[in-house]
Amino acid sequence: MSGAIEFEDYAEYRGGPSWQARWVARAMRWTARPGLDIVASIARPWNIGLPSVLDYLAAVIPVPRGTRRNIVRLDGHRAEWVSAATAPLPAAGGKAILYFHGGGFLAGGYRSHRRLVAQISAAAKVPVFNVAYRQLPRHTVGDSIADAIDAYQYLLEHGFDPAGIVVAGDSAGGLLAFSVAPMARRRGLPLPAGTVGLSPLLNLDYTALLGHANDRTDSLLSAHSVRTIIEVGMARLGPIDPSWSPVNGELTGLPPALIQVSSTEVLRANAVLMAERLIGAGVPVRLQIWPGQVHVFQAGADILPEGRAAIAGIADFVRGLIDRDSAATEKVS
Template sequence: MNDNKGGPMEKKKSSQAERKRLDPLMLALKALHSAGAPETMDPEELERQRRNQEILGRLAAPMVGMDWEEFSLDGMNAAWTRLKCPHGDRHVILYCHGGGYTSGNLGYSRVLSAKLANVTGYDVLSFEYRLAPEHPYPAAVEDALRAWDHLMLMGYGARDVVVAGDSAGGNLGLVLCHWLRSVGRRTPGALVLMSPWTDMTMSGESYRERAEIDPMLTVEYIEAVCTAYARGKDLRSPYLSPLFGQFEGFPPTLIQVGGHEILYSDSLRLRDAMEQAHVRCRLEVYEDMWHVFQMFPMKRAGAAMESVSRFLLER
């Protein structure tokens, strides 16, 4: 899918105006996607990133008409995002936040969890999985499984659950599905992936071809967080790079990606792998957009979220 409408000049002017308006927020988010050399992850810098993500999420989250209920899920921080008005409870979203597996928290989760709850009417469960480098792989996967099992114990069926994730959270959602299938358990009813990180080997062409136009991510950042999380393990393992797994039996999947992302290839190749496995998969490319643009307060982010709602209704 290509979402552009209008002539080239109109699109260019609109994009430039929107970028100018959003520059302060873009600068704040870009600062959170910074890291030193791959062999170093400064603890003080990581702590600063995590604190700033918490603040940014709490300030930017569209919480009007929403309830936010934090609780302890077997010692792990978690939260429910719900509409205040009456709504159905037959389906639920398990939301996995991004942050390169080295940052991200409940506060940061508020932005997309609120948007997901608003456009779908579903309750959204967010959780604060353990982060690298203090807690490398498989800590985050274990925590995602805890959150999944919590929903099962609440009485939801696997098909009632939509797993959604952005960036590293998209990676985590895919890994969760690979693991569930590998042990003979049922997989979610659907996957919603925003700018998913699917290939830790960085073998896609976009890592080189789009490095100059990506306003958010750098190859150096990807290398640094990958080193912190994977700790020398085989990066082609589907539990680190889910792109290289088998997708037979995976749920219907919506993938959204910006045209200016170095992770662009991760989404295209995931779509191709899923289609080869006969998985119903929809890829939406938003030209001139950047990494997880859905977080931003702008029309094209709203259009992307509305597309999530339509996708889930169609299934």
């Protein structure tokens, strides 16, 4: 009998899909996915930056009652502290979630993801540092990664203990989240307590997505859309550095990770590959596969029971990491 770790040993299949999830997936498949495919088909270097305006439109999305917010100006970009009514305000020595929004490095910002991070803050009872990093078409993915590690360093410089920081992100933001710990190690900085990826994009080599079975079942993203972002948005600025893909990094010694992904989405291939490589490097990882959900279904927590359950799972993972250090300190004292 071999000692090889089988997929079933580390993949957790969660509940669902609920009738709400099936309805949302069907609606997305008939509206959002064809729309994104059309946009991808007409994308050119001169118009690929148009989705960036969506973040300003998202400012009208309400946040849960009692949520506190505070804008922070960083070097060349901004972030926003989001603290739910159940979470303390950010303070030196306190806990924090460092969050990076999705949007294919083209769309989104702290406005578009404000409600989602507020819900995560409420569940985890931790303030969230929600970062609006530089994006395409004016800036490379390398610039986005630089903004991610700079945001982490900002927290350290303002008194946050790395053992109380968990880095998280969805979709393209998941790539940034999984880039922080390796970049921190290169800079000689202490590592964060853990990393969370929600439907993360972790490999800019899209060839594995072409012809993948989930390219037919994903309700929102197609391999065509992902390829367009990479070829029209990223490659026009110069060669794509393989080191930008977290799956290619030196993973040994990284903090524990949680990855949540839908069973039917095309980026499941990224999630599985990253989990396999983390396990091979000896890094504790939980891969949660949620049947029949849309891409980043956690953002639909207001109507999706699986979204609420996933956010609760994120909160449990975060608290399990950041409370561990506090418990150890109390035991010693």
